[in-house]
Amino acid sequence: MAYPTLLQETDLGPVSLRNRIMSSGHQTTLVEDYLPTEDFFAYHRARAQGGAGLIVLEAHSVHESGLLTDHTIDASRDAIVDEYRPFAEEINSLGTKLFCQLFHGGRERYSGDYAPPAPAPSDTPTERLHVIPCPMETDEVYEMIEAYADAAERMDRAGLDGVEIVGSHSYLPAQFWNPSLNDRSDEFGGSLENRCRFTVEIADRIRDRVSDDFTVGIRLSAEEKHKHGLSLEETLPIIQHLDEAATFDYWSVVVGSSSTHKGCSYIVPPASEDRQIVRSPGEAVASVIESPLILTSRINTPAKGEEMVSDGPADVVGMTRALIADPDMPAKAAEGRESDILPCVSCNQGCIGRYQEELPIRCTMNPVTGREREFRTLEAAESAKEIAVIGGGPAGLVAASTAAERGHEVTLFEQRDVLGGKIRTYADLDHRGAYGEWVEAMVNRLEAYEVDIERGVEFDPGQSSGYDVYLLAIGSHGRKPDITIDDDAHAVTAVEALENPEELGESIVVSDWDGNWSALDLASTLGSEHDIEVITSAYTAGESVQQYRQNQLLAKLDELDVTLTPHHRVREVKESNIELENLFSESVDERHGVDTVVFAHGGEADYSLYRNLVAEGAQVERVGDCWAPRSLDEAVWEGFKAATEI
Structure with a gap:
């Protein structure tokens, strides 16, 4: 067996797992009226069918004041008991154990239609979410303890195998x-024993209320990874006290904190981090506990x-994101089919x-995720057709593999010698993730x-008579704005800059149109060798980038001394200077020595091939950026969806 320990059975308290692979609690937004939906059940069913040993369902609020968003369970x-009974039985029948997270965020809360007071030990505000909480009265603390126990009992009645008290990421x-x-100043504050009392009381009350075979x-x-958070040195005595004062069947260890921009970036660590971020603190925790240890992150x-x-x-x-990307990863690993695993790129x-x-x-990177109810099993095509997929970028790779999987005869045309399209340019950037590995996995599927x-x-459009259907996936090329650019000025697109950095010179202005990835890619990659200013039309550079990725990249730009100028657009480019304009006041400024x-x-599509094929009477479908430049998500989804409809 290739992974003898990973695929080995193990125990978490009274519950036995078929292997050591867990899908940890993560929010799905597959929730309506604060209850799980059929899409929620289908999503997790796929991970059980794929071989996960344990699924821990997402944060379940133990009290109405802890509903993190309008999509919190x-x-x-x-009502949750009847919702879960048949589901828990089904997941167990597939060989997977099922836990859920018991959650209250305290002061860490997003706002919905109404923002009730956020209960917390004290009224210290949270920096990131800008919540000023309400200090809990002593009787309210005891009521909250009872709410945890009530929720645990409901999960036991519903047939789940266990619960996990969420004390991570600076939650309650x-x-x-x-x-x-x-x-x-009451029995829940002051000494270490008092500060741990809330957790100990929760654990004790849960033990009183659940069955003996319930984990x-x-x-x-x-460690919370910011200067005001708990350090490893501060956390270890807390763990030691909790281990002595209460009984936990396992400890699930992560890093990070919801309360600050820096700390929250480790909740779902981006590609710039590796598994060592949790291994070292995990080793320290393992040295002071007796119960099993779960580690999660990268x-x-x-x-x-x-x-x-x-x-x-x-x-x-x-291995949560790995299972989001490929729910069948455990089964494929057990069967020696690693080359067929669709990798998570940590985007x-x-x-x-x-x-x-x-x-x-x-x-x-996986268009079926979250859509398992409809697409978990692909239907074979009613009749096999000859299909030409034109373009070997993400949309084309997904379209070609999906069409072939359904039984069609597929030819993929790529004008370059390598497949992958523009994401090949980004594959070697440390902060961007395993795009190259994803391309390799898709090529394996094509073969x-x-x-x-x-x-x-x-x-050659003249070949259009040889195929039944054409899926056009030729992407787009970099767009330059319709402004005055002198012939002697050096102005390039983002991809051109990344592919030819030696031609850029010392002083670079990055004109950022939409606050997306490209400007941050350029500045973080080139900033150590060049003097860079990012002029963005967005409220901030990276505005459209996922928050945790944005936080870390903006930190890196600060370290590199990159200048960020928001609310402006480049108005004119001359040989060695530019004019820029404020979006709101329309005042004009200049930069010299550029x-x-x-x-x-963003991109600019070329519609000529599509129009030529249509003029010749061909059946043509466009997918991805050649239809309209958007994101990688749309390219992958449209390539898949088009192939399922032929």
Whole structure:
């Protein structure tokens, strides 16, 4: 067996797992009226079918004051019991154990239609979410303890196998632990014992209310990763006290904090971080506890998971984003089919990024994620057709593999010698993730489905009589704005700049149109060798980038001394200087001594091939940027959707 320890059975308290792979609690927004939907059940069912040993369902609010958003599951109502009973039975029948998170964010809360007072140990505001909480009265603390126990009992009645008390990321239990957030003078403040009392009482009351074969664990941040948060040195005594004063069947360890911009970036660590971010603190925690240890963060391949459980401190590993990208990853690993695993690239766009926009969970690189109810099983085509997919970027790769999987005869034309399109340009950027690995996985799929790949071949419209259907996926090229650019000025697009950095000179202005990835890619990649100013039309550079990624990239730009100028657009480019204009006042300013202006202004589609094919009477479908320049999410989804409809 390739992964003997990772795929080995293990126990978490009274519950036995078939392997050590866990899908950790993560918000899906597949929730309506504070209850899970059929899409929610289908999403998790796929991970159980794919071989996960344990699924921990997302944050379930134990009290109505803890509903983090309008899409939070409410475990304070009895309705949740009947919703979960058949689901829990089904998940168990598939060989997977099912826990859920018991959650209250305290002062850490997003606002919905109405923002009730946020209960917390003290009234210390939270920096990131700008909430000023209401200090809990002593009787309210005891009521909250009882709410945790009530919720746990409901999960036991519903047939779940366990619960996890969420004390991570500076949520309510951790707010009691932290003396800088807890200035209480009652039995829940002051000494270490008192600050831990809230958690100990919760654990004890849950034990009194649930059956003996029900697992009770706790999740916490070993270090909160910001200067006002709990450090590892401060957390270890808390863990030791909790371990002595209460009984937990496992400890689930992460890092980070919701309360600051810096700390929250580690909740779902981006590609710039690796698994070592949690391994080192995990080793420290393992040295002071007896119960099993779960580690989660950037453990995104079976090999990394095996390393963490065989040579590292973990008994179980959270491989959540890997399972978001490919729910069948455990089964494929067990069967030796690693080359067929669709990798997570850690872009954070389709998963946590969509949650923060109150949208249902998706995966940028896997179009089925969040749509399992409709697309978990692809239907074979009624009749096989000859299909030409023109363009080997993300949309074309997905379209070709999906059409071939359904039984069509597919030829893929790519004018370059390599597949992948523009994401090849970004594949080597450390902060951008494993795009190259995703392209390799897609090429493996093309070969497995016997797609005829024509590399280095520009499609000839005269060939249009040879195919039943044409899927046009030729992408777009970089756009320059319709402004005056002198012939002697050096003005290039973002991709051109990344591919030819030696031609840029010393002083660079990046003109950012929409606050998206490209400007941050350029500035963070080139900033150590060049003097860079990002002039953005957005409210801030990176405005459209997922928050955790944005935070870390803006921190890097600060370290590189990159100048950020928001609310402006470049109005004119001359040989060595530019004019810029304030979007609101329309006042004009200048920059002198500029060697290169790089336009990060999105894409521009070429519609000529589409129009030629249509004029010849061909059946043509456009997907991705050649239809209209947008994001990678749309390219992948449209390539998939078009192929399912042929």
